[in-house]
Amino acid sequence: MRVLHVISEMGAGGAEALVAGMVAAGGDVGWESAVASGGGFRVDALRDDGVPVFDVPVARRSPAGVARAAWATRGAVRRFKPDILLAHNVSASLTARIAAPRRPLVTVFHGVADADVTGAVKLLRRVSDTVVTVANAAAGRLRDAGLGSVAVIPNAIFPEPARTDRATVRAAIGTPPDVPVALCVARMEPQKRHDVLLDAWGLVPGKAELWLAGDGSLRPALEDRARRLHGVRFLGTRTDVRDLLEAADVTVLTSDWEGMPIALLESLAAERPVIASDVDGVREVLAGGGGVLVPRRSPGQTAKALRGLLSSPTARSVAAARDGGGDALTLMKSYDELLRTVLEGR
Incomplete structure (x- = not known):
């Protein structure tokens, strides 16, 4: 399964760390991954690992910015030919849908301020085939605002040892x-x-x-x-x-x-x-x-x-002291099942 991650930037944020981890672990569940992004230090690491990375300007919530980002993302779709797009957050979902109107699109909703939830739901209902949230509470807020079907896959990290004492x-x-x-x-x-x-x-x-x-x-x-x-x-x-x-x-x-x-x-x-x-x-x-x-x-x-x-x-x-907790393999299997279900339903 060819998966194109669409995300505004690949810097130090949590969504960015999740994308980097999912791309690195994608092969374990049969993914070929690429990233369409506005840049950031993680982009260099992805390229060093041989991951296709496509430059997309950050939309910045302006019509002209969205158009530029969508045009660049469309180029990424033409070149990578993904089976499915995985957009991280609301603005990336809009960009991805304009760029690839007929390809399946799953949105990972990492969260917005309370005042922005209603607007986010209105947009996601129009552009996304499926929305997945990273926490139950976020899913509840989306449902309360009118988004009928929301999947929940709790975040996990892709652990790495300390390099310096x-x-x-x-x-x-x-x-x-x-x-x-x-x-x-x-x-x-x-x-x-x-x-x-x-x-x-x-x-x-x-x-x-x-x-x-x-x-x-x-x-x-x-x-x-x-x-x-x-x-x-x-x-x-x-x-x-x-x-x-x-x-x-x-x-x-x-x-x-x-x-x-x-x-x-x-x-x-x-x-x-x-x-x-x-x-x-x-x-x-x-x-x-x-x-x-x-x-x-x-x-x-x-x-x-x-x-x-x-x-x-x-x-x-x-x-x-802590009991339990999620792990990266469980997260990847959950996303893989979700994406393959969306593909089968198209």
Whole structure:
């Protein structure tokens, strides 16, 4: 089965990590994969592995932008000749449908803000043969907004070992071996609410450090906000998240909403306890243990959880304990069954 993944960009986000993992593991379930994308550091790695990658400009929600992206995606369809298109998120689904009106199209819905759910459903009902979400809560929101049939395939990660040991990572960043570290891996965009995290960090005393891995439009404002705080390090976009997890003690995510964040799953796989906002997809993941849920937009409760875990290795060990969890092979088999069912029904 020839599968063309359509995604706006292939940078550091969770959807991008999922695409990279699915492409790498596709051969295990009989896929030949290609990617149509607006670029990003993962594109180079895919090309190095011999994966066909087609350049598609990011649509940016403008009619002209969508037209340019659709035209480029149409070229990718002509050249790769996929049996099916797998579009990641709503804008990529629109682009894919315009580019290939008669080919089967499955949308992976990673999530949108509450205010955008109704609009997303209206579009997905028109363009997608099947919609799959990464969490039960997201599926419920889509159904409530009028999307009748929604599949659920929980996210999973494609684990990789740390390449660099804890001491080496810390030395490169300039962090002493005995300093407790909280790590946040997230794009610096409004959804992730780094402002809440920085307000919480102002309530965490001592010599602990907060590592912020990621970049985005809010970075200059966040750097300005962090100047009055202790121990905040802006690491930029990183390709070594597994190594950062090895060197950190706790991870934290203060998002307003999430589908099922890959950063959270990566933290659990590395046995690092998570402090995260009590929002839909996060709540589902931590139902089996692995961390502490805090109320959304609550610097005080976030700070309390940070103080508790950063000050006590025993508390971290207890918080990190977890039962079960998804795996990459199960995810791939679920997607394979879904895509083949859609093909058989066309």
